[in-house]
Amino acid sequence: MAGASALALSVPGLSAPIVQAPMAGVQGAALAAAVSDAGALGSLPCAMLSGDALEAELKKLTELTSKPVNLNFFCHQPQEESEERYARWLELLSPFFREYGLSVEDLPVGAQREPFSEAVAEVVAPFRPAVVSFHFGLPEPGLLARVKSWGGQVWSSATTLEEAIWLQQNGADAVIVQGLEAGGHRGHFLKNDLEGQLPTRELLARCAAKMSLPLIAAGGIATPADVPAYRQGGAAGVQLGSAYLLAEEATTSPLHRQALSNERRCDTAITNLYTGRPARGIVTRLMSSLGLQHEAAPVFPLAANATGALRSAAEKVGDDTFTPLWCGENAEPRNASAASITREFINGWV
Template identity: 45%
Template sequence: MYVWPNNQLLDLLNIEQPIIQAPMAGAQDAQLAIAVAQGGGLGSIPCAMLSPEQILTQFHLFKQATPAPVNLNFFCHPDLAHNREQEQQWLARLSSYYIEAGLDLNTPLPNASRSPFQAVHAELIQTLKPEVVSFHFGLPDASLLDLVKQSGALVFSSATTVQEAVWLKERGCDLIIAQGYEAGGHRALFLDTRIDTQVGLMALLPQIVDATDLPVIAAGGIVDGRGITAAFALGACGAQLGTAFLFCPEAKISSLHQQALSNSTASSTALTNIFTGKPARGILNKAMLELGPISTETPDFPYAASAIAPLRSAAEHAQSSEFTPLWSGQAAALGRELPADQLVRVLAQESQGVCKQLGLAGSKYPLEKA
């Protein structure tokens, strides 16, 4: 039994290790969440790209494998209408790539498959009663959030600024995930869409801890035990890791994505909006360098993904990742290829060793400020 500097997360969830596996839509399913839970962490199932029936199936697969708590994650982006004019402008920007790939610009485009949290999801939550429901891009409407809380689930959400963290607290969030600029995948920003003022985790985390009296989880650029210990030292009650788990065999990423992660360095990622319409951190490739990384021409989220999809499919068929969103945080170079349950245990052991070296005493409460 390990002694941690802060037991809030362990007490809330009755888990062994203060480690949350970040929900990664399109890159995992219940298998990864199960393995993380079996290692003592909190497993997460991303639901933004799943139908209600698929969510039900994934949830039951998890609960059949382990009695551990589970986190169901949803997006809360505005449900904007499909703007055909934006799409045609974006297609015109991509036309030379379509011609180069031998694609027909008049071929019907696939639908974008990311749905915001809706009443059908709230009803499902009341039936399933997961231990945790987490949100990205803010929180759902108050009426829907009330239904989630009535189910008994703890509500987590991500903040990229102190202002967002305070907003989340005022609207009933139980735990805040401080998402530093280093994090892979989509930025959770929802109050301020500027990315040039986004904050790194080392600066963001203690400010959110000071501004709220809620438990705070650190996320962004954490791939080993040193990062977890640093999160504790800055006032967090645990850490959320995403990129670290993409190296695990339970992840559902392509061999092209795996190869890109293995060759990644600290400076090989950037924030881009060209793949979905919202800023997300991924490994640089041809599409990002030539179309962005940030473009003012992309359709609103998630519709930008529709026109990119045929280019991605054609490139991947030719064993190229030049049009693939290769989501990754800035510390992928520290990743290790281990089964997810083993990785959780290794991370915990590493963090414990660093905690002892630094003299971070065990406590039921957050570390006090000097």
């Protein structure tokens, strides 16, 4: 297929177009480097890193591997939250604060996830990554042009055909087709709701019929045996996240690992309670108590200030109520080295 050939040629050094999904909070440079060294494309999630932390991770990455890597950033538009709505959110969570003996006065202030910016570009520029990927659209044209000047590719996630077409028209070199099964944050950006979003295979089919860019399928790809169907359906590559959550190099927390290791991993849902933006994870007590989507949840990423404080207290007593247990549908995470997991999926492609 033309798309598959183009993608393989434009990212040199890959044994197969297998992409490790960037997973903020459960990985660092070690996982990305191990995947790249094994012949796939490792990814480093960068949206939650300060400038100094980002530079440190990039230096570590270059020490660990000389193979191509993908750096992933958010490009959401920061929004202000009204005092009234935030007060309602805190009131909704007040029983939990009392349960864990916490005070709302102790909450952190401000966003914990920043969009891609000139300051971030300054840090990244010397490293000239092979791929820079974005979630929630693309950065403004000037920033996008700067990224392209480094000589690498620009990818971004689409959750609908309309978003895929928009990305193609606005400078993306490849599109990550994110189906409803995918774990973690939804990448939607043209609409704020989930209307019109589809399972991966159906979304891939629609995009393949209309798009001229390489498409990377993401969502519900649990085993190497799943891979051929996506290739035959028009994917130039596949992106895997949940398969790596139990990898030796992952920093997945003990509570998250425990949930992934039993049947709880089969019960996932999309919720906005943890960050203010819809994301798929294993169902927790918080989701069962408040409902999966709540209109009082503050705008992304401000909901995470309160849930993050509760998470810290709850995890100390072995409680994952406030732990975002991100995980995709049909997940079969492997308790193995990242290299062995990667080789399995490479074999599934070739």
